[in-house]
Amino acid sequence: MTDSAFLRACRREPVPHTPVWFMRQAGRSLPEYRKVREGIAMLDSCMRPDLVTEITLQPVRRHGVDAAIYFSDIVVPLKAIGVDLDIKPGVGPVVEKPVRSYEDLARLRPLEPGDVHYVTEAIGMLTRELGATPLIGFAGAPFTLASYLVEGGPSRNHEHTKAMMYGEPKLWAALLDRLADITSAFLRVQIEAGASAVQLFDSWAGALAPADYRRSVLPASVKVFDAVASYGVPRIHFGVGTGELLGLMAEAGADVVGADWRVPLDEAARRIGPDKAVQGNLDPAVLFAPRDAVREQARKVLDAAEGLPGHIFNLGHGVLPDTDPDALTRLVEYVHQETGGRQP
Numbered sequence: 001m002t003d004s005a006f007l008r009a010c011r012r013e014p015v016p017h018t019p020v021w022f023m024r025q026a027g028r029s030l031p032e033y034r035k036v037r038e039g040i041a042m043l044d045s046c047m048r049p050d051l052v053t054e055i056t057l058q059p060v061r062r063h064g065v066d067a068a069i070y071f072s073d074i075v076v077p078l079k080a081i082g083v084d085l086d087i088k089p090g091v092g093p094v095v096e097k098p099v100r101s102y103e104d105l106a107r108l109r110p111l112e113p114g115d116v117h118y119v120t121e122a123i124g125m126l127t128r129e130l131g132a133t134p135l136i137g138f139a140g141a142p143f144t145l146a147s148y149l150v151e152g153g154p155s156r157n158h159e160h161t162k163a164m165m166y167g168e169p170k171l172w173a174a175l176l177d178r179l180a181d182i183t184s185a186f187l188r189v190q191i192e193a194g195a196s197a198v199q200l201f202d203s204w205a206g207a208l209a210p211a212d213y214r215r216s217v218l219p220a221s222v223k224v225f226d227a228v229a230s231y232g233v234p235r236i237h238f239g240v241g242t243g244e245l246l247g248l249m250a251e252a253g254a255d256v257v258g259a260d261w262r263v264p265l266d267e268a269a270r271r272i273g274p275d276k277a278v279q280g281n282l283d284p285a286v287l288f289a290p291r292d293a294v295r296e297q298a299r300k301v302l303d304a305a306e307g308l309p310g311h312i313f314n315l316g317h318g319v320l321p322d323t324d325p326d327a328l329t330r331l332v333e334y335v336h337q338e339t340g341g342r343q344p
């Protein structure tokens, strides 16, 4: 058994224990993260290989998670091709001039590996430091990136985005296709630099009805998964509130599909269908409960995953900023303990 538990679970092979990692494990819940980031803007930190390496390693050292996730943000490739955007603390990505027309679309040029040379450098440093621990690369999916670009910032209802999707379907398709190419290029850079798996975050896809997702979003996400298929590294697909979309998200071509906490994991696995691993799905807010309650809820996730041939334990969305880091460390220990005896 040479590969890590995480990679084995992605491939639905027998594992020594259920692997665990957390979306947003590197970030504000860790005091050592806040210290490193002091006085440095989020996007500036993403361009510093020394900081990226340190921040990516922090949760691996502290929690003993089974995988690292590359410290960056979904808007980094957009910034790298010259989109005028910033990440505002407590708000999220804000785009100076939203993309609403063909002229705006023309500003989105292809991403060249040299645009993100710091990613290649940081991943080189990281793979040396990480040893056998896998590194997950990631990117934003075309729909979620489009939402930030078209709205100009975070949005509850995605009204401008949907107005374009329904009202100007050709412009919409062209925008998603362009974003699929940028995202594919960004994932290729990470895989070629040494990432051992990749996750496509379609965080806001849950805002869509299945028929609209299938017609207006799925083709672009398929393009991304196809673009990186030949590398043979596991590809993970994740969104929030996507219970009704899990089957379609599986169709996009990933090897692993993530679910949030609104769908029990066994039901999620049924919707995702055979031949794919599942990732999830503890409600991140559960970590604010007393430790016995956290265990009880984690136990429910493990029970729902019982018998599934590929389960990667994760939260149903990212770690909330005020989470007690010790609660995360205890959760990793609990999942490892509870599942470690089930040797094939």
Ligand SMILES: Cc1c2[nH]c(c1CCC(=O)O)Cc1[nH]c(c(CCC(=O)O)c1C)Cc1[nH]c(c(CCC(=O)O)c1C)Cc1[nH]c(c(C)c1CCC(=O)O)C2
Binding pocket: 022, 023, 024, 025, 026, 027, 028, 037, 042, 069, 070, 071, 072, 073, 074, 075, 087, 088, 089, 090, 091, 092, 093, 138, 201, 203, 318
């Ligand atoms: C939608 C989205 C974004 N970024 C991301 C997504 C998809 C995941 C998800 O659905 O949560 C992905 C992301 N962003 C970040 C990571 C780091 C890796 C990790 O540990 O998971 C990852 C995987 C760092 C970050 N990205 C951001 C922070 C916080 C900025 C800071 O620490 O100053 C971090 C650590 C900023 C950001 N960037 C974005 C948001 C909504 C925010 C939060 C705004 C806020 O509340 O301050 C866009």
